[in-house]
Amino acid sequence: DAGVIQSPRHEVTEMGQEVTLRCKPISGHDYLFWYRQTMMRGLELLIYFNNNVPIDDSGMPEDRFSAKMPNASFSTLKIQPSEPRDSAVYFCASSFSTGSSYNEQFFGPGTRLTVL
Amino acid sequence: AQSVAQPEDQVNVAEGNPLTVKCTYSVSGNPYLFWYVQYPNRGLQFLLKYITGDNLVKGSYGFEAEFNKSQTSFHLKKPSALVSDSALYFCAVRDKDTDKLIFGTGTRLQVFP
Numbered sequence: 001d002a003g004v005i006q007s008p009r010h011e012v013t014e015m016g017q018e019v020t021l022r023c024k025p026i027s028g029h030d031y032l033f034w035y036r037q038t039m040m041r042g043l044e045l046l047i048y049f050n051n052n053v054p055i056d057d058s059g060m061p062e063d064r065f066s067a068k069m070p071n072a073s074f075s076t077l078k079i080q081p082s083e084p085r086d087s088a089v090y091f092c093a094s095s096f097s098t099g100s101s102y103n104e105q106f107f108g109p110g111t112r113l114t115v116l
Numbered sequence: 117a118q119s120v121a122q123p124e125d126q127v128n129v130a131e132g133n134p135l136t137v138k139c140t141y142s143v144s145g146n147p148y149l150f151w152y153v154q155y156p157n158r159g160l161q162f163l164l165k166y167i168t169g170d171n172l173v174k175g176s177y178g179f180e181a182e183f184n185k186s187q188t189s190f191h192l193k194k195p196s197a198l199v200s201d202s203a204l205y206f207c208a209v210r211d212k213d214t215d216k217l218i219f220g221t222g223t224r225l226q227v228f229p
Contacts, residue, residue, distance in 0.1 A: 004159070031215075043160075043206065043219045056214060091159055104150060105217060107159030 004108035006092050012114045018080040021111045024073055025094030033105060034067055034077050035091040043091075049075065050097075082115045089113070118143045118211045120190075122220035129197045130228050137192040137223045139207030148210035149190045150217065151181055155203045163205075166190060177201070197227045 005024040013019055025032050033048040047057040052069045060067070064083070069075040079086055089112050093105040119142045129135045141147050148167050152160040164175025171183040181192045192205060207220040 042221050045216055048216070056216065093159075104162040104165055105160075106162065107152075109157075109159050 004092055004094055004106055006090075006108035006111050008111060009109065010112045010114075012116065013082055014116050015083055016081045017115075018078065019082045019086075019113060019115075021077040021090050021092075021113070023075045023077070023092030023108060025075070025092070026096075026106055027073065029094035029096045029106070030072075031095045031097065031105075032069060032075050033093040033095075034075070035093065035107075036088045037091060037110070038088045046077070079113075082113075084115045087113055087115050118147075118209050118213075118218050120149075120207045120209045120218060120220040122205075122207055122223045124223050125221075126224045126226060128226045128228065131199050132196050135194050135197040135201070135225065135227070137205050137207075137225060139190045139192065139220060140188050141190060141207075141209050142188065143209055143212075145212065147190075148212075149181075149183065150208040150210075151175065151179070151190075151192050152206045152208065152219075153203045154206065154222075160206060163192070197225075199227045199229055201225060202227045 007022045030051050034046040036044045046059045047067045049069045067077045089110045091107050091110045093107045095103050095105045121140050150165045151163040153163050154160045163179050164173050166173045166183045174180045179194050183190050204222045204224050206222050208217045211218050
């Protein structure tokens with residue numbers, strides 16, 4: 001298995017532009033998570049999906065951020081308009097549920113976003 | 117609220133020596149605890165987890181962690197450190213109310229040759 005795939009790996013954009021980050025979870029996983037990592041704030045959970053349905057988006061910083069999961073193999077995180085303070089590494093992770101057990105999350109390599 | 121604390125920002129150890137990276141937790145009920153490692157410019161990688169059972173959990177790359185309920189701790193250990201173990205280590209606990217993973221702030225491990 002190729003693991004969680006994220007694209008692009010690096011994105012440099014100018015303030016005000018729209019940014020779209022993409023994620024392909026591991027096949028068969030039914031949970032998908034979007035995280036943001038910065039030096040100041042550490043690792044923050046933005047939103048997560050279960051069976052393509054958004055369950056908790058309380059970590060999404062503001063209305064400029066939106067996430068979708070149109071099918072089990074694809075998710076996007078969009079920032080519109082982008083601001084310099086959005087500069088961070090964005091991670092996608094996926095996991096699977098097996099009844100009573102709680103399984104680990106598998107992380108993608110991340111997208112390093114720089115907003116100038 | 118569920119939380120974990122990693123009291124050390126950085127741990128330095130000489131290659132070949134034992135290492136310990138500390139983690140304490142605060143949860144209601146029985147905790148589900150995890151350790152992850154992050155190498156430079158990479159995503160987090162799962163090392164091990166404690167759900168129930170034996171208090172000593174063995175994981176990847178020779179790491180192990182000891183669950184101590186009385187001290188509410190879940191320290192990560194390795195008997196003999198390698199330079200290649202140098203990375204950022206995160207402890208995490210599952211929030212049972214939301215299914216989220218609550219991560220600690222991370223501890224940077226530096227292993228010197």
